[in-house]
Amino acid sequence: MTDPILQALQAAAGDAPPPPQGRVLAVKLGYNPNSSSVGSVVSLLFWSATAGALALNLTAALLAKRREPPGDEG
Amino acid sequence: MRLRHEDFGAIVALEEPPALIHVDHALVAWLGHPPSPFADAPLGHLSAPTEVHLMVTNRCPAACPGCYTAATPDGDEPGEAELLDAVDRLAGLGVFHLALGGGESLLHPALFRVAAHARARGLVPNLTTSGLGLTPALAQACRVFGQVNVSLDGLDATYRASRGYDGAETALRALARLGEAGVPCGVNYVLSQATWEGLEATAARVAELGGNQIEILRFKPAGRGRSDYERLALSEAQARQLTPRLLALTASHPGLQVKVDCSLVPFLCAADPEPALLQALGVYGCEAGNALASVDAGGRATPCSFVDDAVGTVAELADGWRSHPTLARWRAYADTAPAPCRGCAYRAVCKGGCKVVTRHRQGDWFAPDPECPRVLAHRRGEAFVPVAIGRP
Numbered sequence A: 001m002t003d004p005i006l007q008a009l010q011a012a013a014g015d016a017p018p019p020p021q022g023r024v025l026a027v028k029l030g031y032n033p034n035s036s037s038v039g040s041v042v043s044l045l046f047w048s049a050t051a052g053a054l055a056l057n058l059t060a061a062l063l064a065k066r067r068e069p070p071g072d073e074g
Numbered sequence B: 001m002r003l004r005h006e007d008f009g010a011i012v013a014l015e016e017p018p019a020l021i022h023v024d025h026a027l028v029a030w031l032g033h034p035p036s037p038f039a040d041a042p043l044g045h046l047s048a049p050t051e052v053h054l055m056v057t058n059r060c061p062a063a064c065p066g067c068y069t070a071a072t073p074d075g076d077e078p079g080e081a082e083l084l085d086a087v088d089r090l091a092g093l094g095v096f097h098l099a100l101g102g103g104e105s106l107l108h109p110a111l112f113r114v115a116a117h118a119r120a121r122g123l124v125p126n127l128t129t130s131g132l133g134l135t136p137a138l139a140q141a142c143r144v145f146g147q148v149n150v151s152l153d154g155l156d157a158t159y160r161a162s163r164g165y166d167g168a169e170t171a172l173r174a175l176a177r178l179g180e181a182g183v184p185c186g187v188n189y190v191l192s193q194a195t196w197e198g199l200e201a202t203a204a205r206v207a208e209l210g211g212n213q214i215e216i217l218r219f220k221p222a223g224r225g226r227s228d229y230e231r232l233a234l235s236e237a238q239a240r241q242l243t244p245r246l247l248a249l250t251a252s253h254p255g256l257q258v259k260v261d262c263s264l265v266p267f268l269c270a271a272d273p274e275p276a277l278l279q280a281l282g283v284y285g286c287e288a289g290n291a292l293a294s295v296d297a298g299g300r301a302t303p304c305s306f307v308d309d310a311v312g313t314v315a316e317l318a319d320g321w322r323s324h325p326t327l328a329r330w331r332a333y334a335d336t337a338p339a340p341c342r343g344c345a346y347r348a349v350c351k352g353g354c355k356v357v358t359r360h361r362q363g364d365w366f367a368p369d370p371e372c373p374r375v376l377a378h379r380r381g382e383a384f385v386p387v388a389i390g391r392p
């Protein structure tokens, strides 16, 4: 779920490394074609890892990604 | 990628994958944008809605008995110029997504021009349709939308019981045509006593046809839906069964996203999801007048498409976003909500439940949702017992 988001953010930021203190606060996926559909995908709410463990600190994920050897992108 | 400054930093809107990402001030700088002007002078609310529902017509031949906009074959319909102007004003405000709906939106002769204009102004248009009149050529034209959902309240007799006519096959054909045209598509399923039993069979059919989502909407006492609300509303027992049932549906159809609307959040919260997780996933309960706003076919702007507490014209919505007293009242409620919402761990997300239901049942928008299982337990003086859910 997060990889394409990481790539899009890093592409927008160019070569600059992400600031270690930076945080992604929330990620809302998908489009809502209805007048009221700002709820969410039910399974994610109950069957994801807990919030603390969820890879929502994308900055940390970005930093980790930069440490991967060339060729491991993706 | 679009970035919109907020009190907390910014919202970044991506199209591939489609996502709204809330980032803090440090990441705003990293993304090469100037600091948010709201860092030092917080607004206390979003700088614009993330999504606005724009009703392109209130015409519809179907006359469904529960229609929340009370659409008729000769209902209100704004002209093209009015719709383009609305898109411009909403784009100027900073809105990301436009939910185009009706009535039957496909009846509007300028629908696709309005959608193309929204794209040109940086908004992603999405569409809801009954599927009536969706030819293969129109399905191709629907590629302009980010997502199209077809209203499908069940198959056969279930659809008939909900909508008053035999429209399920038309809706399913429309879904198939959209899929063939490569349009991301799914269905809306209005959950009521009339449709409670038909959910699983409908989801299976949608999954078979390659639909990407089934969005479950709570039946609401709005428009023609008011007259039969007491008969059709879900019971407390059903509200408690909802989450386990939706999770089972997810397990049966892994390729199908099972989603819920804002008004069902109190029912989901009865199963005690982790509050921080809800926030991290951007789950919204009653976001009327903050993340959400609406403009009806008569050009009247409201905090959400089910309420008639008018803000004024779309120009007044755009110009008055930071100061309009109606919007201020809707945004302020959650902070002052009485018990049990006041002490509820989900208040920041749920915001006290659906005001449309509350007003219908109690005569006032601003009170705890009288169908929330926690609220019902509180009113009986009982301790709330969370719904048990299994693990996959």
Ligand code: SF4
Binding pocket: A036, B262, B263, B285, B286, B287, B288, B292, B304, B305, B306, B307, B353, B354, B355, B356, B357
């Ligand atoms: S009143 Fe609130 S919860 Fe109900 S439909 Fe409107 S935004 Fe959603």
Ligand code: SF4
Binding pocket: B265, B266, B269, B340, B341, B342, B344, B345, B346, B347, B350, B351, B352, B353, B368, B369, B372, B373, B374, B375
């Ligand atoms: S008690 Fe209030 S805030 Fe909590 S889930 Fe129910 S309606 Fe929402």
